[in-house]
Amino acid sequence: MRNRIAFLGCGSMNEAILSGLVNAGTDPADIVATVRRAERAAELAVRHHGITAIAGEEEPDNNKQAAKGSAVVILGVKPVGIQDLAREISSSLSPTTIVVSVAAAVSLAQLEAALPAGQPVIRSMPNTPAKLGRGVISVSAGSNCTPEQLKQAKDVFRGAGTVVEVPEEQVDAVSAISGSGPAYAFYLAEAMAAAGVELGLDPELSILLARETVAGAGLMLAEPGADPAALRKAVTSPKGTTEAAIATFDEQGLPAIITAGARAATARAAEITRQLG
Structure with missing residues (x-):
């Protein structure tokens, strides 16, 4: 699906961004999320107007399923698991799939090293008011990300709040002000x-x-x-x-x-x- 957006891991932050997308008018049919438990998957599907949610306890390859055919893939697991998740989905990605990390402290270089060469990558730093559509989300583009792809990622985040573009060397400072x-x-x-x-x-x-x-x-x-x-x-x-x-x-x-x-x-x-x- 050319316009599909995949949320791999759907904790509070990824769900906040997802909710902002749906509230901004994105078709729920274009959204897929992965979680661990079937109960959580069912809850997400009901809460967010019928999005597709795939539980790992039922479909062990749920992350690969969600990534395959998606235009944007948002990695929403804890920092320690980001690189492993990136490696897991590598074979399912299109060369033009935009991979976005919302994990603190994971650098673009670390993320790019875990993905196929040339994969478009964006590092973002959202904050919790995104749940109310009043968040601040910073984006920093990797070396293989085109201006058009960066704009596409920004559009994904706009429903969750204000989007700002910053160089990666400023992300930790952004985290200290708006993230924390x-x-x-x-x-x-x-x-x-x-x-x-x-x-x-x-x-x-x-x-x-x-x-x-x-x-x-x-x-x-x-x-x-x-x-x-x-x-x-x-x-x-x-x-x-x-x-x-x-x-x-x-x-x-x-x-x-x-x-x-x-x-x-x-x-x-x-x-x-x-x-x-």
Whole structure:
């Protein structure tokens, strides 16, 4: 099937991208997914309007079946399994099939080495808000990927959110900001809720306030042209309560702490790449 898109492994990230495709109008008949369990396959087919889902416990060669005849193949297993999966499906790929990895820390060179020579390859870095169509997905093209093939891959991801093209050497930095970033926002909400309890609020009320505040602020940031600094200044009145809090954050070195965390995430991604290599 010339336009078929195969999702090999359908955990939370690949399912989020798949869901975005279906919601954007892609014919479910053009989508195939592989999973381990038959129960999970049936669940996916029902949830996503009749896509084809093949369970490994029933069809041991499900990955090869899905890859054969597909225009785009998206590898969605854990990083440690990406190269083995690439080798497994190699004989089923057309020379023009675009192979996309959504696994962190697996380099283009590592992926290309596990595939037939000349295979078009793209490395991507999505994040979890893709589940809601509000993700950020970076794409980095391999040496055998044409501009037309890169555009085709971008179109696959658009239903899941904003797509940005970056050189591969920046992928670890992207991962540290947008890939891990949702956890930073959740961590902030968690800390805000704990602070509310410390100040005497009921725990359920405190988590509600923190959750809805962070979610609402995120919606404001999603407005076209929104600037975080401008939004912050708009609610930071001179000599007011918010200014007192922001000043304390600065005194405690919060911006530097966030930068240090991002640097640690970047370093860890590079370390995993070396381990996989």
